[in-house]
Amino acid sequence: AQKITQTQPGMFVQEKEAVTLDCTYDTSDPSYGLFWYKQPSSGEMIFLIYQGSYDQQNATEGRYSLNFQKARKSANLVISASQLGDSAMYFCAMRESGGAQKLVFGQGTRLTINP
Amino acid sequence: DVKVTQSSRYLVKRTGEKVFLECVQDMDHENMFWYRQDPGLGLRLIYFSYDVKMKEKGDIPEGYSVSREKKERFSLILESASTNQTSMYLCASSSRTSGDHTDTQYFGPGTRLTVL
Numbered sequence: 001a002q003k004i005t006q007t008q009p010g011m012f013v014q015e016k017e018a019v020t021l022d023c024t025y026d027t028s029d030p031s032y033g034l035f036w037y038k039q040p041s042s043g044e045m046i047f048l049i050y051q052g053s054y055d056q057q058n059a060t061e062g063r064y065s066l067n068f069q070k071a072r073k074s075a076n077l078v079i080s081a082s083q084l085g086d087s088a089m090y091f092c093a094m095r096e097s098g099g100a101q102k103l104v105f106g107q108g109t110r111l112t113i114n115p
Numbered sequence: 116d117v118k119v120t121q122s123s124r125y126l127v128k129r130t131g132e133k134v135f136l137e138c139v140q141d142m143d144h145e146n147m148f149w150y151r152q153d154p155g156l157g158l159r160l161i162y163f164s165y166d167v168k169m170k171e172k173g174d175i176p177e178g179y180s181v182s183r184e185k186k187e188r189f190s191l192i193l194e195s196a197s198t199n200q201t202s203m204y205l206c207a208s209s210s211r212t213s214g215d216h217t218d219t220q221y222f223g224p225g226t227r228l229t230v231l
Contacts, residue, residue, distance in 0.1 A: 001150070009155075017117055022127075045205065045222035047156075091157060094117065101209055101218050105157040 001044050002027045004094050006106035013082050014114050020067070021077040023092030034075040035103065035109040036066065040088045048090075051075055079111075087113045116140070117222035121206055126230045134193040136226050138206030145211040147189035148220060149173075149181060152203040164189055165211070196230045203227050 003026040013019045025034065036048040051059045051066045059066040067076040079086055089110050092102040122137035140147065146165050150158040160173030161180040162231075170181050178200060182190045189208075193200055204227075207220040 026136055035175060043225040047219050047221065050219065084214065102160060107155055107157045
């Protein structure tokens, strides 16, 4: 069965520092997708970044990048130059192959940016 | 922009009541999903639907049912609400294309349900 593990329940970072949020996954399927979502206190899940299992390059979206290490089965999110507005819950998720496109989520990491 | 709306942000119900949570998306997505979110457990899939009138059980379907009579609307039903169903409920939708992030799931704002 597919599984996502986020080992950091909470992280505290100074504003403008870079931060890495850890995510490891387990699957026997050679084709999969990895997603990161942000959930501010308002509750809505906001899509941040996607990495496909066959992608050769690490995904980047503005200040967000994904450190994809396939052999280690890790997909860490890196946020550069953190801002106060980055304070939120962050979820890593994996999509199963097949038509239903279900996502399996990790437990989440609560990131707090200190001024 | 993709828009997924949910009928209520906050809901308080009594044990034994029948509860309807409504979700509407405006992007003509084929797939729709219902999750519940609890602290320390992340999001867990309750039910999903990949077409009108089609439904599939997720990981925790017990105590829930769903209805999808129209493509844009996916309803979650608690037949007889219990206190252990107090949770945050999130609806999502995605298109059926596969292979890249165009099939990203887009989420509604969530409904925080309290069952007394």
